[in-house]
Amino acid sequence: MTDDRFPFPDGPLSTQPPEYARRRETCPMSDVTTPTGDPAVLVLKYHDVEAVMRDRRFSRDLSAPGTPRLFPSNLLSDDPDFLMNMHGEDHRRLRRIVASAFTPRRAEQWRPEVRRIADDLLDRVEAEGPPADLMAALSYQLPVRVICRQLGVPDEEGDKFQGWVAAFLSVSGMSMAEREVAAGEFTGYVEELVRRHRTAPGDDLVDQIVNARDEEDRLTEAELVSLVRGLIVGGNETVANSLSRCVLTLLSHRGLWDDLVRDRSDLPAAVEELLRVNPPGRIGLLRVATEDVELPSGTVRAGQAVISPLIAAGHDPEVFPEPDRIVLGREPQTLQFGAGPHFCLGVHLARVELQEALSALMDRFPGLELTAPPEDLPWNRGGYGITLSSLPVRW
Template sequence: MSLDAADGTESADRLGWAWPDLPPGELGAPSPMFAVRHAEAPLAPLTLPSGDRIRAIARYEDIRTVMAHSATSRNLRYEGAPRVTKGLSIEDDPASMLNMDSPEHTRLRRILSGTFTPRQIEGWRPRVREIAGELVDTVAAASGPVDLVEAFAFPLPSLVICELMGVPAADQSRFRHWTELFLSTGDASAEDRVSAALDFAGYAAELIATHRERPGDDLIDVLVQARDDDDRLTEDELVALVFGLILAGHETTASQITRGALRLLSHPERWAALVDDPGLTPAVVEEILRYDGPGGYGMLRRMTERVELSGGVVEAGEAVFLLLPAGNMDPDVFPEPESFEVTRFDGTGDRAHGPHLSFGHGPHYCLGANLARMELQVAFETLATRLPSLHLAAPATTVPWIGEALIHRPVSVPVSV
């Protein structure tokens, strides 16, 4: 099989899929094309949702090498630079921590690091369990099928990030709407995406102003203090941080819960294994993270010097795309990677050949990884212990998926108890 023979472009176009070269597998499973890229094309061109063509790195070790390399840059603000989406892109914002290299990136990351330590996150676990329990009560009390996305998967991380940051819970629908537009890849939504980003940034600025007027002890207050008292942030950086934390703090985790739940419930034996032994929850979460990833396909990087990889050479000045989910499906690291195995991990993400790549690697390793892991663990532990008879209320094959978006997930997951 070759990329030309099986790129799945026609199928992907018919589905409205954002990534024409990487059509999904059954029930949104990882693309079968990852295996082809590992074996035959580890550094081959890839068509991005924007239409730009760029070489993509598919092998696990090559991805880790680039992410940790001192010659790797996130600065893609130059003429002719590739973009994942048309129109406004996250790569365009110089104030975003995602687009910074050291020492600026280190400066901003240090401000936030104390908030997301394992100890700090564990202190939040009891409260997250309370929120999850309250949401499950609503599901359990329903007289008919319930959409798990609306009843549980989205409210849980949204309410948590609201409490952590000091954001009004009543605003969930607003920032969720902006997020969905901003992450859309459809041609017709380019203007809407720009408008959503501007509205979201304006909302972040309003939150900052409110916390300046009425200070408290939430995360936004910590960031405001870093800006106003210590001068460790510019105003643009402050707005970008609040924007980014709200967006990443709810959407990626909600999508992970959604895809993970569908993955388990579509194979009752997997769900039964978790119900029978809730102690499997950490391992199940790690396999969900590996198999279903955070929902996106990866990220752009630019090399400032020539780098040799197992799959080929990346020249100085060249931009490449890191296919994180392809790395998670590398057979040299994960035996039988196409198989979803609830006991694959030991529960911490560590195994003989190394951790999955869903939280990245190197200087830009996901700052919220500890929070996301804890929320996912609480989510699936609560569902398994409180709703052991949970099952799909419709065939898994009828579940609709969002295709034209950077984060792909089921639109809804109907369940009954």
Template sequence: MTISDPQPFPFSDTDDLRIEPRFEQLREKEPLCPVRLPHGEPAWLVTRYEDVKTVLGDPRFSRAEAQHRDEPRTRYHRGLPGNIMEFDPPEHTRLRRVVAKAFTARRVEELRVRAQEIADRLVDEMTAQGPPADLVAGFALPLPVTVICELLGVPLEDRARFRHWSDAMLSTTRFTPAEIDRCVEELSAYMAGLVAERRERPQDDLLGVMVAARDEQDRLSEDELVAMGVGVLVAGHETTASQIPNFVYTLLEHPDQLACLRADPDLVPQAVEELMRFVPLGSASIARYALEDVQLSGGVVRAGEPVVASNASANRDATVFTCPEELDVTRQEASHVGFGHGPHHCLGAQLARMELQVALRTLLRRLPGLRLAGTGQDLVWKSGSGVKGLEKMLVTWDAA
């Protein structure tokens, strides 16, 4: 097989949380589909659960090879030189170990108390102001931003600046290429400045640990240090900030499931996993290149050919999940791939899980009857971004 007659991908440009309707057909009839993304060379798209796990986890598929190719991608910007997503093991493993201890289940549980304090303070401020309130600006964004700033050692007062830079890095069409390049340069310079400050005044935060790993142990280069800092800052808040309102919106669209959670808040951890499975955050993974011929469900991917994997489609695979199109907060089945799979499985998955659990528990407990405000302009969806989600979500709740 060769990549010929590629179809434009993503297949639709919806900004809401609807999943691509063609995925079900592709999983059944064309599990290896030729596609062309907005940038880069043509690629294969895989949509079945087992194929997605193979592409993301099998060492026969490489991320490092993308450095030498015009990799298929939805976004103009390819990431900073030296970023962890450019590497395969063992180089990837070397970089990941530098920060992995900050994101272990034990360390994340230690952060839960602080995350809860932040969540309660944000709800205090929302209730003091009274409804309607913007759940994104008032809660969903400042919660993970505050946590990652404190963990990494980034001044919280700079959040507006790095949010703008983050939006540019994740842009598909919202920013021009020149604007994206400028924002990436500014963010890189900002992080390099924080690194210089740590060298002058060492601190016991994650950035300080990373600087020490660079200067004292020679475990990463200067480019890798800056790229790692940028990656942790951006990825450390973006997923959670997007998924909190996404999850709330999805639960409001499924009132029976919301009622189930309100009746039994202990289901929240299970509900977070189900929502991660059910809610699509993006169109496809970053590309991997076959290092040798690999047999997948729909045929053979030849050595040197790129493949992109749809995690969202894999999470709706009926051969793995019972009634996959239904949201079921009591579901107990195979692991979803909402956080990826394999060596590049999301480094901050445990942190994101904890923050999402804290967010849902807090909203259920503190804002009874939480619902859309009913103003007619309650929802504003992100547009031109590689991440699906809400920019604005006006909500109200029952008086205490």
């Protein structure tokens, strides 16, 4: 029998699931069954994926009883106040409150500080001498430290974030009981953080959100807590995952790494192309059609669930000829961070973090190499993202 059980296994080195390439050729809109047992439509062509993400008739609000789900009970999809689960005006209202912290200008203002953090982390890596695990020593550390600066908390408090975020994103790796314990600690921490900012106001991102509630009544207390928690979730695993995949892909394409070591001017274009070839997600988020919608490849009926993986869009050979090849400056370059209302809030900051971390790494260790064959690297498949468990290198 044909196996429609979603998600499909990813390819070698956690690349595009081979089933995506097969189905895109034969049946670009196909039926799958999610781990919750719900039917969903899987779209795999660039223009279908883009249309699903842009079209406001597809909703991320899956809270109504009987609505199809992707994974069984998990912290991410069970939080109705989480930005990624909101739709329409409520979503827009909450995004506006934090948007000013994530503009291109603000991201550029962070650039020197991001570079300092990366250099500090690499000081430690170098002092402890090869080999090193870049996943633990750089990829997870950098985004946590940046978010700590944004939230105005000391680095030591950030040490707990990784475990909490892993629990929030876990769909199978941890038991529900373990996740609930972590969620309790995480929420308790955020409530305490908000209390602290109310007692001694400053001018960081938490103050900005607290102010939007206390002075302007723009959000509820539950939304406030969820928003702060969401910022800690949103900026951590995604950047850690992307950064380690960028390093892995570059070290497997030595010529490109060497070119960038010599001349850093193509680095921003390289980051975009690396994110197309090897983005952090394999699945994307499930959306539900609020009415019948015509997509380029066919019709989605009202009430049907749709899955639109970005990695599938990025490997559509009709848009990206020879999709597995890394070619700098490809057009279009707009789907790496999604599209539509849920387009990545932290896009500009994420780019700065990836560019600065890679540049710092190239300055410090131009001869960087893996200590193990890439196909032997360990992957963690228990969460929404598939992440490297470690990235062992020497120099």
